[in-house]
Amino acid sequence: MAATAPSTTAAAADAAPPRQTYRKHSKLNRPNPLWGVAAWAVGLLFATPALWMVLTSLHREVDAATNPPSLLAPLTLDGYRSFFGSSNAWPALINSATASVVSTLLVLALSIPAAYALSIRPVKRWSDVLFFLLSTRFLPIVAAVLPLYLFAVTTGALDQIGLLIALYTAMNLPIAVWMMRSFLAEVPVEMLEAAQLDGAGLIRTLRSVVAPVAMPGIAATALICFIFSWQELLLARSLTGVVAGTAPVFLTSFVTSQGLFLAQVCAAATVVSLPVLIAGFAAQDKLVQGLSLGAVK
Amino acid sequence: MTARRRAPLALAALSTVALASTACGGAGGGGGGGGxxxxxxxxxxxxxxxxxxxxxxxxxxxxxxxxxxxxxxxxxxxxxxxxxxxxxxxxxxxxxxxxxxxxxxxxxxxxxxxxxxxxxxxxxxxxxxxxxxxxxxxxxxxxxxxxxxxxxxxxxxxxxSSFLMYRTDLFEQAGLTMPEQPTWQEVADLAAQIDDPNGTRGICLRGLPGWGQVFAPLTTVVNTFGGTWFDADWNAQVNSPEFVEATQFYVDLVQQHGEAGAAQAGFTECLNAMTQGGTAMWYDATSAAGSLEAEGSPVAGSIGYAPAPVVETESAGWIxxxxxxxxxxxxxxxxxxxxxxxxxxxxxxxxxxxxxxxxxxxxxxxxxxxxxxxxxxxxxxFAEATEAAISSANPNDPGVQPRPAPGIQFVAIPEFADLATTISQDISSNIAGQGTVQESLDRGQEAAQAVADNYK
Structure with missing residues (x-):
């Protein structure tokens, strides 16, 4: 279910045409309208599962379970009522928000200085460092789950939101460093030299020269880290229990082998997708800039 | 330079440790047991x-x-x-x-x-x-x-437990009677007589892979045919003649007179078939009766309940x-x-x-x-039939031979879930018309013996 979140944001990004400022750099004088149609078609294709989920969430359980599906079935808010009626819904959402926001802030605090040291003032053998960071992602997370679980049991960190924050930070850090590095590499060296010549110190340079250029990149990185943490299921499922369960773990609890549950799960999935969608829309300008900056390279 | 390069990594490591230790503190305060x-x-x-x-x-x-x-x-x-x-x-x-x-x-x-x-x-x-x-x-x-x-x-x-549910109205129309304690052969005959290939089928039996799906009813059939998963000394008996005969009987019955798409039918699908008049008999859990007799069910009041069919044992229902x-x-x-x-x-x-x-x-x-x-x-x-079915089951001695571990429709060892699920995929294919039961169970025998060797 959580997998629908990125497709929604992708759809949002697709649906919103690139800004004029970006188009100006394009060598094409008049874009072929067919491309616009194609873009909308692809956008719609990505959005359809999410829209279907929203529609199903508004149906009654019996209508949600019929085959062929009934498009015009009467609408109801029962699914949402049962989601918010559950005493575990708010704690799960709050846990998810805590884990995602705190880990994203930590990742930014750690990855920006690291990226600075790997691009603007590259340290010796910076490419080795980059490769090492990438290599930490080689191990499939599923292979680390058992050792992590045993570690958590012996240290008493099981079912603690702090453990998830630490793991999400570690999980997203390599990606964030890579992303931030490519964004900071966009900052022209001439601008830095000019700032230095004008007598700006490090802090001043960072604030007035680097930050404005890197802002879209920071936003894009933050959003990606937030999305990854928000929708993470495997670690949360294995390492939390009664207290620290996150929203994706709570989502799965609606599934039952006896009785109908599709509408409830869809309602829950819609609610859980909303924060990511909202964050995506809020950061849309920066995001399109930021993501295409990275893509151009 | 080196120090600067490593700083972010060191920081990451530090923050991880710091967070982990605060987490420990929290759990300790909670009074042990890991939170x-x-x-x-x-x-x-x-x-x-x-x-x-x-x-x-x-x-x-x-x-x-x-x-x-x-x-x-x-x-x-x-x-x-x-x-x-x-x-x-x-x-x-x-x-x-x-x-x-x-x-x-x-x-x-x-x-x-x-x-x-x-x-x-x-x-x-x-x-x-x-x-x-x-x-x-x-x-x-x-x-x-x-x-x-x-x-x-x-x-x-x-x-x-498990019992046999059947449509009394259809049986009456066809002039058939359900014996008080049916045998599997009688059930197969009844299924053949009442089966309408274009309408209501003879019987619904689970064919969906899974130790808790096809192998729940199937193992009770194996038990009463005289088969077992393991003998008392942990020798696997999965391709023994009795096990093969019972499985072949089950596969034939469901292929000839069972529901359409049987290889994908589990409890839920059979419940739907029974409720919507798609089948005249259904051998499954006693807990299904509540749904069949529920208010609004089109078949409420026209279902009869017979004990689990037997062959060599006195009772065959699961627990x-x-x-x-x-x-x-x-x-x-x-x-x-x-x-x-x-x-x-x-x-x-x-x-x-x-x-x-x-x-x-x-x-x-x-x-x-x-x-x-x-x-x-x-x-x-269904209350009386349910109580009778539960009371007649014996989880410690469900077949004709002593068993190494308790269980009727399963063997209560942790490896059984994986073992039976793997074999059930082959059985499910057999039901769909691929391969032979003997081949499936020969493969199953090897896997079962590997499990049993841990207990010898």
Whole structure:
């Protein structure tokens, strides 16, 4: 279910045409309208599962379970009522928000200085460092789950939101460093030299020269880290229990082998997708800039 | 330069350690056991993990008002679908991490969970708690929840056996009668006579892969044909003539007179087929009867119930019960007993009857349920057949030969779930018309012997 979140944001990004400022750099004088149609078609294709989920969430359980599906079935808010009626819904959402926001802030605090040291003032053998960071992602997370679980049991960190924050930070850090590095590499060296010549110190340079250029990149990185943490299921499922369960773990609890549950799960999935969608829309300008900056390279 | 390069990594490592240690602090303050329900530090809160079935949803609804209010014990529920809940419980209990004080386990888990000392013994609690009336629990149910040391390790929430359901109206139309205790051959003949390939089929049998799907009814057929998974000395018997004959019979019957798409049909699909008039007979769980006789069901009132068909044994029905076990490492066993003795009590059944409806009562565990007038009014059609089916089952001696481990439709060892699920995929293909039963079971024999060798 959580997998629908990125497709929604992708759809949002697709649906919103690139800004004029970006188009100006394009060598094409008049874009072929067919491309616009194609873009909308692809956008719609990505959005359809999410829209279907929203529609199903508004149906009654019996209508949600019929085959062929009934498009015009009467609408109801029962699914949402049962989601918010559950005493575990708010704690799960709050846990998810805590884990995602705190880990994203930590990742930014750690990855920006690291990226600075790997691009603007590259340290010796910076490419080795980059490769090492990438290599930490080689191990499939599923292979680390058992050792992590045993570690958590012996240290008493099981079912603690702090453990998830630490793991999400570690999980997203390599990606964030890579992303931030490519964004900071966009900052022209001439601008830095000019700032230095004008007598700006490090802090001043960072604030007035680097930050404005890197802002879209920071936003894009933050959003990606937030999305990854928000929708993470495997670690949360294995390492939390009664207290620290996150929203994706709570989502799965609606599934039952006896009785109908599709509408409830869809309602829950819609609610859980909303924060990511909202964050995506809020950061849309920066995001399109930021993501295409990275893509151009 | 080197120092600067490493700084971010060092920072990451540091923050990880720092966070992990604050996490430790939190758990320590909670009073051991690795957090979980212990976070508020009082014994007045227990955590319960349970499978997401309708009866458990009712329980969740009733707990605050009728249990917490009376006892002051708060209950935190974690609910997950069946496969996930089994995995989570096995994980937590095997490590004795005590995130959960109470868990829904079944007569499949109790034998090896208790053998591994993962469960708290409950005999003393049950003895001292006269109101609980342990004697009232149906014998085959409590036998399945008792360890090899004779201690009770779980108390049942609801129980079921298996029986044969058939459409009395269709049988009457066709001039057929169901014998009082049918044999499988008789059932096959009846299926052939009543089968209408373009309409109502003869019988519905599960064909969906899974140890709890096709192999639940199939293993009861194997038992009564004289077969077994393992003999008493842990020799696998999966390609023995009896096992092959029983499986071949099952596959033939469902291919010739069974439901369409049988290889993908499980409990739910057969329930739909029976409810919508797609099949004249159905051999499955006694708990299905409640749905068939429910208000609004088109077949309510026209279903007959016969004992599980037999061949060589006197009875063949399975036993399954969802039950409450307490984790051995739990520090709140007294409070946990308060909860499970309430949830498994006759009083709770009456509460469900009054608040939610008698058809939702978690039945199939207590003799008193079947003497309750109000329950019989709703469940009269199948109550007697259900109780008879449960009472006639013997989980410790379900076949013609002694067994190395308890269980009727399963063998209560942890490896069985994987083993039977793997073989069931081949059987399911056989039902779909691919390969032969002999080939499937020859492969199964090898896998089964590999498992059995661990126990020799």
């Amino acid at each position: 979980g329900g212990s976070t508020d530090g009082t014994a007045d809160s227990i955590s319960v993990i349970m499978v997401n079935n309708p009866q458990m949803e009712d329980l969740q609804q009733l707990t605050a008002e009728h249990f917490t209010e009376e006892t002051g014990i708060e209950v935190q529920f974690t609910v997950q679908p069946e496969n996930d809940v089994r995995a989570l419980i096995a994980q937590d209990f095997s490590q004795q991490a005590a995130q959960y004080d109470v868990a829904t386990i079944s007569n499949y888990e109790v034998p090896f969970f208790s053998e591994n000392s993962w469960l708290a013994p409950l005999s003393d609690y049950a003895e001292q708690d006269a109101d609980f009336a342990q004697d009232d629990i149906l014998e085959p149910i409590s036998a399945g929840l008792t360890g090899s040391d004779g201690e009770i390790y779980a108390e049942p929430f609801y129980g079921e 399954y019960s969802w039950a409450w076990g307490i984790q051995a490492a739990s520090e709140k066993q007294d409070a946990a007993w308060e909860f499970i003795s309430w949830a498994s009590s006759q009083e709770y059944e009456e509460l469900v009857g009054a608040e939610i409806g008698w058809s939702s009562v978690p039945a199939g565990k207590r003799a008193s349920t079947y003497e309750n007038e109000e329950y019989l009014e709703v469940a009269g059609a």
